[in-house]
Amino acid sequence: MHGEKNHADTTLPALNTGLKTVTGKNSS
Secondary structure (H helix, E strand, O other), X not given: OHHHHHHHHHHHXXXXXXXXXXXXXXXX
């Protein structure tokens, strides 16, 4: 269970960064 939470904590910020990167590309 602890490992799963750690995985989510690592994945969510990565997804947010990916979305920001895609949005920035579209904006550019």
